[in-house]
């Protein structure tokens with residue numbers, strides 16, 4: 001978890017150029033690519049969506065503009081969207097990994113990438129509203145650390161847009177007015193309700209990350225982790241796989257379409273997990289990702305240089 005909470009005064013204030021620091025260089029390159037390049041699976045889904053829309057419709061032209069925007073950002077190595085979004089690192093490393101140094105380096109890498117223009121200056125003090133132009137502050141960036149019994153270090157990064165974050169929703173089942181009971185049909189009803197409520201807001205076509213169960217905090221957190229999955233993967237849990245396919249198909253028959261302009265592409269994907277819950281609670285947490293689905297990841301070698309890309 002991010003340790004930069006109020007009261008922690010360990011913040012470095014200078015912006016390093018990271019010279020002779022392979023981890024810093026690796027993280028800056030990860031940030032640059034994540035901000036400027038949509039992963040192939042997302043791009044393929046957008047191309048397929050464009051092909052499925054009727055030519056000459058507003059939906060087709062919205063998707064064409066999105067496609068051009070993506071290509072321009074990649075060519076110019078510039079941010080895909082003016083909304084940097086929440087910067088979320090997921091780090092998986094060996095037992096004993098120096099998380100303090102990693103976090104300090106990640107914060108410096110975010111500062112540097114912002115100064116270089118790889119990230120728009122888009123993080124403000126929540127009390128004063130002041131933007132200090134660094135994208136770094138209490139709780140920003142967010143870093144989740146996990147350990148595994150392997151020497152490998154994997155770093156994944158998601159830039160989670162704010163507009164799409166606003167249309168995420170959490171449901172506490174049962175909900176009578178939606179006829180949503182505490183079962184998978186009830187889950188299906190509330191997930192589709194979230195899509196209906198969004199009506200293309202949050203820069204659709206969207207991708208849903210859903211967690212069935214957990215508590216209010218872990219449910220949302222696990223729903224966001226679904227965005228680390230590729231769009232073209234399949235859920236190994238057969239019931240969740242069926243629910244994912246069903247919600248995707250049904251949502252795309254609602255006619256909401258890209259940006260709510262109507263059409264066949266309301267969602268590009270649905271990813272669902274389940275977590276244990278206490279018997280008293282039954283939460284369904286729905287996180288919504290916009291078309292600017294910025295997700296990349298790297299493996300690092302022993303010197304902490306980039307050894308390979310994960311997406």
Ligand code: SF4
Nearest residue numbers: 081083161163203290
């Ligand atoms: S929701 Fe996504 S596409 Fe919309 S402004 Fe934010 S990052 Fe950009």
